[in-house]
Amino acid sequence: MKNKIIYKSIVLLVFALCSLQSFSQTLDNYLVIASKNNPEIKAAYLKFEAALQKAPQVSSLPDPTLTVSAFGRMIETRVGAQEARFSLMQMFPWFGTLEAKKDAANLMAEATFQNYVDTKNEVFLNVKKVHAELFELQKMIQLEQENLSILNTYKELSLSKFKNAKGSMVDVVRIDIKRNESTTNIQILKDKFKPLQTAFNSVLNRELDTSIVYPNELPVAVNEQIIQTDSLFSNNPKVVMLQHEKEAFEAQKIIAQKEGLPKIGLGLDYSIISKRDVPNLDMNGQDAIMPMLTVTLPIFRKKHNASKKEAALQIQATEAKQETVKNNLASSFSSAKYDVEKSKNLIALFETQTKSTKQAVSLLVTSYSNSGSDFVEILRMNQDLLMYQKATATELKNQFIAQAKLEYLLSKAE
DSSP, rough: OOHHHHHHHHHHHHHHHHHHHHHHHHHHHHHHHHHHOOHHHHHHHHHHOOOOOOOOHHTTTTEEEEEEEEEEEEEEEEEEEEEEEEEEEEEETTTTTTHHHHHHHHHHHHHHHHHHHHHHHHHHHHHHHHHHHHHHHHHHHHHHHHHHHHHHHHHHHHHHHHTSSSSSHHHHHHHHHHHHHHHEEEEHHHHHHHHHHHHHHHHHTOTTTTTOOOOOOOOOOOOOOOOOOOOTTTTOOHHHHHHHHHHHHHHHHHHHHHHHHHOEEEEEEEEEOOOOOOOOTTTTTOOEEEEEEEEEEOOOOHHHHHHHHHHHHHHHHHHHHHHHHHHHHHHHHHHHHHHHHHHHHHHHHHHHHHHHHHHHHHHHHHHHHHHOOOHOOOOOOOHHHHHHHHHEEEEEHHHHHHHHHHHTTTTOOO
16 A cells, blocks of 8 residues: 555656646747747847947048049149149047947947847746746636536535435525536636737737647746845846946047047148140159148037036936836845745645645535535535635746746846
8 A cells, every 4th residue: 555655656746747847848948939039039139230230330430532623724833734633531530539439339239238138038027927827727727627527516416415305406506506607717717718829929929829838837936045135136137238338328438538639631632743845844744742631620629528428427327227227126026026925825825725625525515415404515615615726826826927027037147
């Protein structure tokens, strides 16, 4: 007998582990589909790729200018008439300006990438939420069907007692009322599947009527003691994104300072000179080449000062926003942690109540079989049992969602 019990226990354990593994694999598969198909994730990644194209634009030199001048009436010089003139000029910003612009663009691109990471994590959280709701729905249908089967058994029992003149026809009617309620509840729950299926497939960005695998179990939340500190969310994608934005605005401040310094232009002027009909003239008809140096004079300081002030204000605004995000993360973390613990306690309570209620129902059914009394109490206790079982399923869903939210809040930047 003992060996049989051990064998059954091992079989049940293996079955439970296989169910959890199957759920994990299915959920992982859905997360992979979401990462590839979800349009919100795609848009965030395309924004990152677009941001990468900014650095080559801002770190390049301005295009050189070529000026060609042709004289309608030639200008006479000592060595001949000037027929045409070519001027080539290249402007150079102050030393380090292009590098600062490149740094600012790259930092903004890194911030955009962290926004993509956070968007992906948020979509994954939504996938887990709907998947948990599908578990709850499947469990509710299963419990209602089991309840209907129990009510059918009670009906046969009440009919038998009535035929033997030990029960009342009212008991049979009461059973039919409860059976009708259970049948209606099952249909309502089945009808709920369609909107959940639509919502789930919408997140995965695929055909809305694509079939979905129901999860039979949900992983139990890991009981980890997480001490909340100021650095708990320092590596969160939202926080890191704002940090990169702040660094980009600091680079903008440097750019504003360097933009207020002179720009230097180097060029070459080439003039075509025709020969004069003068014998023994030195350098007769020789073309003229003239190097040129241009320096801008940034004497109008208002725009440069405004640009520096704008960058400084953006830095302050980003710091304030970063503080707000950390506060919101801490608040959400505390709430989610409380929800996990609350669900754990309620699950333990409902499991205890379920066990006790089953014992009470069993005793009442035995008493009714013998004496034909307390049938109303049987129905009441049976409804309590169903309520505790449904509440357990709901709290399992709530616990899983709260744990998923904790994982989302504690996610790390990539």
